[in-house]
Amino acid sequence: MNPPGLDLDALGAWLADAVPGAGSALTAELIAGGKSNLTFVVSDGASTWIVRRPPLGHVLATAHDMGREYRVMSALQPTAVPVPRTYAFCADKDVVGAEFYVMERCAGVPYRRAAELAALGEERTRAISTTLVDTLAVLHAVDPAAVGLGDFGRPEGFLGRQVARWRKQLEASYTRDLPAADELHRRLGASVPAESAVGIVHGDYRLDNLLVDGADRATAVLDWEMATLGDPLTDLALMLTYHRLGGAVGEAVADASEAPGFLSEDEIVARYAAGSDRDLSGFGWYLGLAAYKLAAILEGIHFRYLAGQTVGPGFDRIGDVIHPLLDAGLTALKEN
Known part of the structure; x- marks a missing residue:
């Protein structure tokens, strides 16, 4: 069949x-x-x-x-x-x-739920979350030109285009008014920062897109559908936005970061900074963009759910996730 x-x-x-x-x-x-x-x-x-x-x-x-x-x-x-x-x-x-x-097909587990990590204990959870951050830093250290990806994207003006792109994505999935999205888009567009050094951007980096083996080592980074060249700090911000949201919206978003032993947000930023030479000042703007991007992605999934075009369980609450996510993005801009 x-x-x-x-x-x-x-x-x-x-x-x-x-x-x-x-x-x-x-x-x-x-x-x-x-x-x-x-x-x-x-x-x-x-x-x-x-x-x-x-x-x-x-x-x-x-x-x-x-x-x-x-x-x-x-x-x-x-x-x-x-x-x-x-x-x-x-x-x-x-x-x-x-x-x-x-x-x-690589061996390993894509941990998604806090309960899965809690069963491993705090020490292993800390090791897995550390692996998550270190693997991201390794990716961002790769020279795109050295691996034949020098033409993989247009890094100049990347952040401004991201704001415009996710606006377009949101409009393509329109089913309802989202005034918080309009306001977040306006504020992001009015305060685009200078970009950090060009690197390979995964585009959707999070723990359940990473396979981890029994020794808590990364065996594969998955789901490269949004990869490009640009400012890699967008990856770090999106990962943290998933973590901020996960504990508040039930099973619609992964909550692995809520497990005891998982690195805190401050520890994640510090760990990444230690393995990278990128300037993390003004990081609140990146968190705002991440919230806007994730809202656009989830609204597209909500659109397909309403049209009966999704496959598998877990889609019925996606639409409700958008509102706290947009609020989190507006709050992040104030932290900038």
Whole structure:
């Protein structure tokens, strides 16, 4: 039986030709928890892979670029950044209805809930949260040009374009008035700071996009769909915004940072600063942008939920998350 968004006969015929040794008779399972690109575990009975494709239905043209996600992971293979091995990319939308790619299935756990970490104890939770921060600093230390990503984005004016881009994304998913979003957008646009040194920006960095093994080491950074070149401090701010929000909105947003032993916000910033030479003054603006970006992403998911186009559980409360998130963004700007 075909899972939503994946024609196994068509995929099997393509896979057998694209990946040496792969069979054409496939089984597949949608990985639960994905609220953006669809991620499947695919097997021919002998080998197992991960297949990624965009979500069904309403998709902003540049928001789910499989080619970019595949390219950045491929480029990072020889670096210290842990990424899955990439096998093949398909630009032919006729195969499964959208572009997709195939990558290694890496061992490790994407911790999401505080209860999962609490079961490990405070010492391991602290180690895992430290790994999260250190891995981000390692990514941001990579020279894009040295790994063939010098043309991966347009870093000049990156922050200003981010403000405009997420406004466009929000408008593309319009279902209701959000006056706090309008005000946050106005304030962000009026106070864009000078940018830190150019680096590779993951775009959605958080603990449940990081696989961690039993020794609390990072085995893979996942979900590179929004990766680009720009100001890496946006990654740190988005991660902290997820943490600020997670404990207040139930299961709609991961709450792993609430677990005993998890590094505090101040400890995270200090740990990152120790492993980076970036200037973190004026960081409140980045937190405001992160809140606005996350609100736009979640509003897009809410749009698809209302249209009956989401796959899997956990979407019914997404719309309620937007309001406290926007308020947090306005508060962050005052902290700047």
